[in-house]
Amino acid sequence: MLVAWSRFVRAVDPDLLTGYNIVNFDLPYLLNRAEKLRAAAFPFLGRMVGGRTKMRSVQMSSSAFGRHESKSFTLDGRVMMDMLQVMKRDYHLRSYSLNSVSAQFIGEQKEDVHYSIITQLQEGDMYTRRRLAVYCLKDAILPQRLMDKLLSLTNYMEMARVTGMPLGWLMSRGHMIKVVSLLHRKAAATQLYIPDVPRSSAQDGGGAADGPQYDGATVITPKKGFYKDPIATLDFASLYPSIMMANNLCYSTLVQPKDASLLRPEDYLVTPSGDRFVRPSLKKGILSVILEELLAARKAAKRELAAATDPFLRAVLDGRQVALKVSANAVYGFTGAAVGKLPCMEISASTTAFGREMIELTRAEVEKLYPGASVIYGDTDSVMIKFGEGMSLSDAMERGREAAERITALFPKPVKLEFEKCYFPYLLISKKRYAGQLWTRTDAADKMDTKGVESVRRDNCRLVANVIDSVLKILLEERDLSAAVAYVKHVIGELLQNRLDISLLVVSKQLTKAEGKYESNTAHSVLAEKMRKRDPGTAPSLGDRVPYVITRGVKAQPAYDRAEDPLYALEHNVAIDNGYYLENMLRKPLERIFEAMLPPASVAALFSGEHTRSIFVPTPTARSGGMMRFTKVALSCLGCKSAIQSGALCKYCAPREAEIYQRLLGRSVELEKAFASLWTECQRCMGSVCQEVLCSNVDCPIFYRRIKTQKDLDDASKKLERFAIDW
């Protein structure tokens, strides 16, 4: 079978191979099996006749992929486009499971089959094998649908064209190589050659580089609080590229200190970091030329995009303009990469130093030009301005536009300060943490914008993320403080009474260090170790996100010892430490928000009082009557999580029905009552965003739907049909 498949690949002769995690699972698995079975004719999958497909393990640490182990293959003439790598690189998600990603982007779910029952399915009957076959086919077709829907190939091809790189390198290498490619292309055309800088001279004198190599951007000390007046935001457009262009910062224009005396003072510029670069009149830097061309090309692409009507052409042009912008922004980081192909700290340090001067000047100018105005915050390339008490939104926007124009005039071209938006109202919690209603027009708010707080961080459980998001929405959109307080008390009550689904309490953190490399104990690293001892095959590996819940444990046991695999906790009925979730995860984030709008005593009242009285719901012994009020429609079996087409349990779990329901009822008997209350929540995870009964959080292990009428039942069936496969 393996040899036939290999022959099939050569016969089809594809340019590109895709799949989900094929680089680190499928292909290594096939190669290893072939070796074990001595299928000598198998490992010839490339286009080079007689070229053997070899596998190599590499340890990667890059911002594009995160830290992880990876494999590379000799596969001449074909490109491996692993959609898992594409998703990890291009999308910032909480979960990268094919199931979750497909549901989110193409509204389809995988036919999930838990690994533990694959053998049973294979050895069962024609129906169980059919299920296995459906699972395999879906696994193959979903990545391709994903690639089509997200236009990944189009976008990567545009990036390859913009940078002059081979397509395959975009998949397997980082951002730096793009800049190297751009430099080679431009330098060769201008008779310049790029030195091959040995590693040792890249880090001169000071020893190993650990920690920052030069000073970065300014973050203006925030004037924290809740602002009921509109806050105007001014941003420099492409700040770092425009600084590099405006000041001719380049490898080819850098003047070494010892050479400064050879030049007339007017021939060079001394930057705020004390470095010297010759003026463009003497020599124009190739970085400036590259950046100008990239940004000019982007303008052209955007102009064409505006005129284009054909959807495919539009997609291509949009991909191109994004690629051009990304490439321009990568140049600064490349110059500052101490362990890189061509580091030049004079360029990066000068760039950030100019940036610091510019944001300071902007702040000073705003406060000088507009008496009574105050810059309440700013970060790197932006300032947030309160123009005055009681100002209208349209006046704030008008002043913002005017200020941007006046201040732009103070800087050399092509630096441009732009008015983009107002926040109204605005909650400023601390540096890099804020939320506000964002307005770009006066007739309607665009959306709620949230930065840095718990709801946008992937290392918080859904409960915390959902509660913080909902509270901010109630406060900023509805502006209803008492509703926010009521909502918080309600959720705390639900938590303490064990009424929340376990999926809400799952925390996940990335495993960034190999076994034994962690210097202190953390929940996710200790748990990963524990799971390796249980089953090395399914334990998280380097670079994976490790999901866990905090369980009760014994007194004074540290949290890292009480972290448990959520599925394990569910299956072994391990008690969750609700109090820990309240005190260590919910409390402080909520306090930080409410402190800005309530007196201390009222903030404290959120966490004490009637609703915090813990009620221990005893595990019901024979309360199946409670369950009868629900018609359960599960996409995955409530017992073993494998995919099913109807009902609640798969045929393997059905005989254990009573036992499984009893386990689930211990947590969920009060669901109906709980969710009938004031807030529109998803029945699975309480996400306040959803209008429907079920939200799109497909990683919830248990799915419920409340059914009251025949129509509800029909709707539910229709919904399920979407996930069925039509043969």
Next chain:
DNA sequence: ATACGCCCCTAG
């Protein structure tokens, strides 16, 4: 009890 550093993730 407190200071400090490891760790994760985000802003820009």
Next chain:
DNA sequence: TTAGCTAGGGGCGTAT
């Protein structure tokens, strides 16, 4: 062998 950058908040383990 390979990897864009710095600033910063905040949780928690560990040493004092």
